[in-house]
Amino acid sequence: MRSSLAEQQETMEAGAAALQPPSVRQQAVLDAVLALMVEGGEQLTMDAVARRASCSKETLYKWYGDRDGLLTATVQWQASRVHAGREAVQALDGTTLREHLQDFAVSWLTVITSRTSVALNRIAVAHAGSRKSNLGGIVLANGRFAIGERVKPVLEAGRAAGLLAFADSEAAFRTFFGLVGRDIQIRLLLGEALDLDADEIRRDAGRAVDQFLALYGQAKA
Amino acid sequence: MRSSLAEQQETMEAGAAALQPPSVRQQAVLDAVLALMVEGGEQLTMDAVARRASCSKETLYKWYGDRDGLLTATVQWQASRVHAGREAVQALDGTTLREHLQDFAVSWLTVITSRTSVALNRIAVAHAGSRKSNLGGIVLANGRFAIGERVKPVLEAGRAAGLLAFADSEAAFRTFFGLVGRDIQIRLLLGEALDLDADEIRRDAGRAVDQFLALYGQAKA
DNA sequence: CCAGTACCGTACCGTACGGTACGCTCGATA
DNA sequence: TATCGAGCGTACCGTACGGTACGGTACTGG
Numbered sequence: 001m002r003s004s005l006a007e008q009q010e011t012m013e014a015g016a017a018a019l020q021p022p023s024v025r026q027q028a029v030l031d032a033v034l035a036l037m038v039e040g041g042e043q044l045t046m047d048a049v050a051r052r053a054s055c056s057k058e059t060l061y062k063w064y065g066d067r068d069g070l071l072t073a074t075v076q077w078q079a080s081r082v083h084a085g086r087e088a089v090q091a092l093d094g095t096t097l098r099e100h101l102q103d104f105a106v107s108w109l110t111v112i113t114s115r116t117s118v119a120l121n122r123i124a125v126a127h128a129g130s131r132k133s134n135l136g137g138i139v140l141a142n143g144r145f146a147i148g149e150r151v152k153p154v155l156e157a158g159r160a161a162g163l164l165a166f167a168d169s170e171a172a173f174r175t176f177f178g179l180v181g182r183d184i185q186i187r188l189l190l191g192e193a194l195d196l197d198a199d200e201i202r203r204d205a206g207r208a209v210d211q212f213l214a215l216y217g218q219a220k221a
Numbered sequence: 222m223r224s225s226l227a228e229q230q231e232t233m234e235a236g237a238a239a240l241q242p243p244s245v246r247q248q249a250v251l252d253a254v255l256a257l258m259v260e261g262g263e264q265l266t267m268d269a270v271a272r273r274a275s276c277s278k279e280t281l282y283k284w285y286g287d288r289d290g291l292l293t294a295t296v297q298w299q300a301s302r303v304h305a306g307r308e309a310v311q312a313l314d315g316t317t318l319r320e321h322l323q324d325f326a327v328s329w330l331t332v333i334t335s336r337t338s339v340a341l342n343r344i345a346v347a348h349a350g351s352r353k354s355n356l357g358g359i360v361l362a363n364g365r366f367a368i369g370e371r372v373k374p375v376l377e378a379g380r381a382a383g384l385l386a387f388a389d390s391e392a393a394f395r396t397f398f399g400l401v402g403r404d405i406q407i408r409l410l411l412g413e414a415l416d417l418d419a420d421e422i423r424r425d426a427g428r429a430v431d432q433f434l435a436l437y438g439q440a441k442a
Numbered sequence: 443c444c445a446g447t448a449c450c451g452t453a454c455c456g457t458a459c460g461g462t463a464c465g466c467t468c469g470a471t472a
Numbered sequence: 473t474a475t476c477g478a479g480c481g482t483a484c485c486g487t488a489c490g491g492t493a494c495g496g497t498a499c500t501g502g
Contacts, residue, residue: 025479040350045459056480058462067460119350121411126347128412129261129340136412144404174403175432182399183365186406190342191349191357211396215432246449266489277450279492288490447500454493463484472475 022077026063029053030077033070037119044123046070068133071123075135078120079142082111083150089157097158098209104151105180105205111143112185113196121189148173155216164216172216179208243298247284250274251298254291258340265344267291289354292344296356299341300363303332304371310378318379319430325372326401326426332364333406334417342410369394376437385437393437400429 022030032053033044042048046067050057064070092100111117121139128136151173158164166172187194196204243251253274254265263269267288271278285291313321332338342360349357372394379385387393408415417425 040352043351043459046461047459050481054480056482057460058464058481059479061461062479121407122346122350125343125410126350128410129343129347130264131261134412136410140408140411140413144407175400178399178401178403179396180399181404182395183402186342186365187361189346189349189357189410190361191355192361211436214436264489267491268489271451275450277452278490279451279494280449282491283449443502445500445502448498450495450497452494452496455491457490458488460487461485464482465480466482467480468478470476470478472473 021080022073025055026073027077029055029060029063030074033074034078034116034119037074037123038115040119071127071135072133072138075120075124075138075142078116079138079146082142083146089153092154092157092161092163094163097154097161097163098213100154101151101176101209101212102205104147104154105176105208106201108147108177108180109184109196109201109205110198112181113188113194113201117143118188121185125189144177148177151176163218164213165218166216175215176208176212179211180205242301243294246276247294248298250276250281250284251295254295255299255337255340258295258344259336261340292348292356293354293359296341296345296359297363299337300359300367303363304367310374313375313378313382313384315384318375318382318384319434321375322372322397322430322433323426325368325375326397326429327422329368329398329401330405330417330422330426331419333402334409334415334422338364339409342406346410365398369398372397384439385434386439387437396436397429397433400432401426 029049033049036042036044036048036052046057046060049070050060060070064073089100121143124135124139127133148170152169155164155166155169155172155176159166159169164172184194184196250270254270257263257265257269257273267278267281270291271281281291285294310321333342342364345356345360348354369391373390376385376387376390376393376397380387380390385393405415405417
């Protein structure tokens with residue numbers, strides 16, 4: 001008996017890339033799930049997914065094992081296309097450092113304010129309450145922690161170039177994270193409307209970067 | 222026909238104080254709900270609540286109208302005992318300003334890391350997804366916004382005393398909020414263990430206050 | 443002592459939803 | 473053309489849970 005996708009995932013760590021990427025048809029199913037999550041009008045039931053994806057429930061169960069498996073696959077599918085590869089960090093000067101940080105801040109704000117992210121995080125948070133199949137862990141691994149791992153090398157390169165001063169890059173990153181996100185994510189998750197356009201995001205990101213550099217920058221920056 | 226508590230609440234704005242505080246027995250019921258939320262082992266069903274509170278389901282429905290009414294009342298009950306009254310802000314010097322900010326930071330961190338807050342926020346976030354009865358709004362009003370309204374006068378007093386410099390107290394508060402909370406709340410909501418003891422909270426708060434003062438403090442501070 | 447009220451405990455109802463079974467179609471392979 | 477597997481649509485099952493009904497009990501006011 002061929003092992004189902006669900007069984008396959010069980011042995012994996014949260015957030016690891018899927019061993020076997022979903023087929024095109026499977027991607028369409030997962031996109032249907034995302035669409036339903038985002039619209040939110042309808043309950044996210046297996047029937048609704050099947051109807052939306054024009055597939056049978058039996059297929060859903062064959063592919064994903066159970067409802068949790070489907071949700072997990074959806075979260076991973078979304079995660080798989082969010083973060084691009086990490087580019088190598090070469091020598092930095094003050095300007096490029098600032099640009100890098102600005103880019104991170106903008107893309108992070110863009111992600112967390114997107115309807116998809118809000119919907120997905122809501123599901124994951126709700127799920128984290130009732131244990132079993134840690135969607136929360138996957139979301140954290142691909143969100144907060146993934147960006148941390150991408151930002152920290154930049155911070156360290158900044159320090160190596162004498163532009164930044166800090167002892168612990170993790171702590172420095174967390175401060176950056178706080179300055180960028182502030183109360184935005186929790187307000188969105190709790191249902192506030194609060195939509196930022198690209199301009200506001202850029203300004204917000206700029207302010208956060210300025211503040212971060214004010215706290216951690218060396219004279220040279 | 223006497224209007225039920227649920228109907229009574231409908232006409233109120235999110236987060237306003239209850240017109241008629243719950244009776245002692247009703248408080249016990251709401252505490253039972255909170256206890257169930259925090260333990261999380263059991264599903265939060267009306268049956269479970271009735272069993273835990275040793276009351277009949279019929280009574281629950283009489284008092285609260287429906288499940289949402291019960292949840293709403295629970296959130297408001299918890300909110301009602303979280304925030305103490307706002308003390309008047311008198312003249313500030315650098316030391317007392319720092320103390321005030323430190324107190325806010327400590328109490329905010331203590332709240333958001335408490336199991337009760339995490340459980341309640343999870344419920345509210347989940348609820349915010351499916352519209353109807355805005356628990357999210359209530360939680361926001363009594364959490365994030367309530368503390369904002371308490372902190373901003375202190376910031377303004379600090380500015381009046383020449384200790385702080387900022388144009389917009391809301392923006393300054395949001396920075397403070399971000400520096401204090403960082404990634405803590407979202408990590409907890411998404412299920413990370415991450416328990417801070419009182420010492421860590423105090424250190425964290427101190428760091429946040431230092432950073433805030435570094436950004437907004439005037440020479441005098 | 444009697445009515446009325448509040449409320450507990452429990453049984454019950456309806457339905458929504460997770461999960462399964464099955465018949466049918468369609469495309470691929472021999 | 474016959475066979476087969478993948479997968480769609482639909483019907484079905486069991487159960488959990490929101491909500492209601494009702495009998496029994498204890499307390500209160502007359």
